[in-house]
Amino acid sequence: xxxxxxxxxxxxxxxxxxxxxxxxxxxxxxxxxxxxxxxxxxxxxxxxxxxxxxxxxxxxxxxxxxxxxxxxxxxxxxxxxxxxxxxxxxxxxxxxxxxxxxxxxxxxxxxx
Amino acid sequence: xxxxxxxxxxxxxxxxxxxxxxxxxxxxxxxxxxxxxxxxxxxxxxxxxxxxxxxxxxxxxxxxxxxxxxxxxxxxxxxxxxxxxxxxxxxxxxxxxxxxxxxxxxxxxxxxx
Numbered sequence: 258x259x260x261x262x263x264x265x266x267x268x269x270x271x272x273x274x275x276x277x278x279x280x281x282x283x284x285x286x287x288x289x290x291x292x293x294x295x296x297x298x299x300x301x302x303x304x305x306x307x308x309x310x311x312x313x314x315x316x317x318x319x320x321x322x323x324x325x326x327x328x329x330x331x332x333x334x335x336x337x338x339x340x341x342x343x344x345x346x347x348x349x350x351x352x353x354x355x356x357x358x359x360x361x362x363x364x365x366x367x368x369x
Numbered sequence: 370x371x372x373x374x375x376x377x378x379x380x381x382x383x384x385x386x387x388x389x390x391x392x393x394x395x396x397x398x399x400x401x402x403x404x405x406x407x408x409x410x411x412x413x414x415x416x417x418x419x420x421x422x423x424x425x426x427x428x429x430x431x432x433x434x435x436x437x438x439x440x441x442x443x444x445x446x447x448x449x450x451x452x453x454x455x456x457x458x459x460x461x462x463x464x465x466x467x468x469x470x471x472x473x474x475x476x477x478x479x480x481x482x
Contacts, residue, residue: 266478273427293416296469298469299481300414305464305472305473305475306414306464306469306472306473307472308469308470309414311470317470331393349413349414351414351469353468353469355429356419357416357428357431358404358416359416360413360414360417362413363413363414367448
């Protein structure tokens with residue numbers, strides 16, 4: 258199974274600060290079609306997960322451009338510029354290139 | 370608007386069975402693969418099973434293989450998860466999801482005597 262290692266496990270930030278979350282996979286996430294199926298999700302407290310970014314760097318519908326994703330092969334990063342209160346929650350990376358699909362353990366973003 | 374509405378959860382004794390349903394609307398259900406993903410209380414996300422649009426391809430996590438069965442009825446726009454031989458470690462909020470894009474609100478399954 259592909260292991261997704263997500264760091265840090267938690268972040269304490271001030272509103273307006275920028276932060277980055279790392280996600281490293283144990284195998285390349287490039288699929289046979291040439292695409293990389295690495296996604297970022299946010300689970301706000303008491304809510305279902307919401308997809309923010311798909312295929313490494315594509316912003317989901319309605320997601321503010323304060324969110325950006327970069328990376329390739331096995332090393333990926335989510336950056337949040339100018340954190341707002343609504344951004345608080347747990348962030349997960351997820352890979353759907355390989356079965357079983359797997360998730361990172363999550364990064365909890367909290368207010369400082 | 371895409372909607373996924375799970376039902377069928379509840380409290381069940383270890384070793385017993387339960388069947389979850391997920392009613393989809395707002396998109397052409399028969400065109401999309403679907404997934405079940407679960408989240409144990411206070412824990413992260415765990416993929417459980419996937420089924421392709423025509424049910425030709427089905428995959429399970431090792432933790433549920435042989436005990437859970439994913440299926441779908443495209444005429445009823447409904448996804449199912451038949452769970453048998455339930456264990457305490459199956460206690461979780463079960464989400465129906467279309468890829469990682471759309472998620473239901475989840476349905477709670479508690480396995481306890």
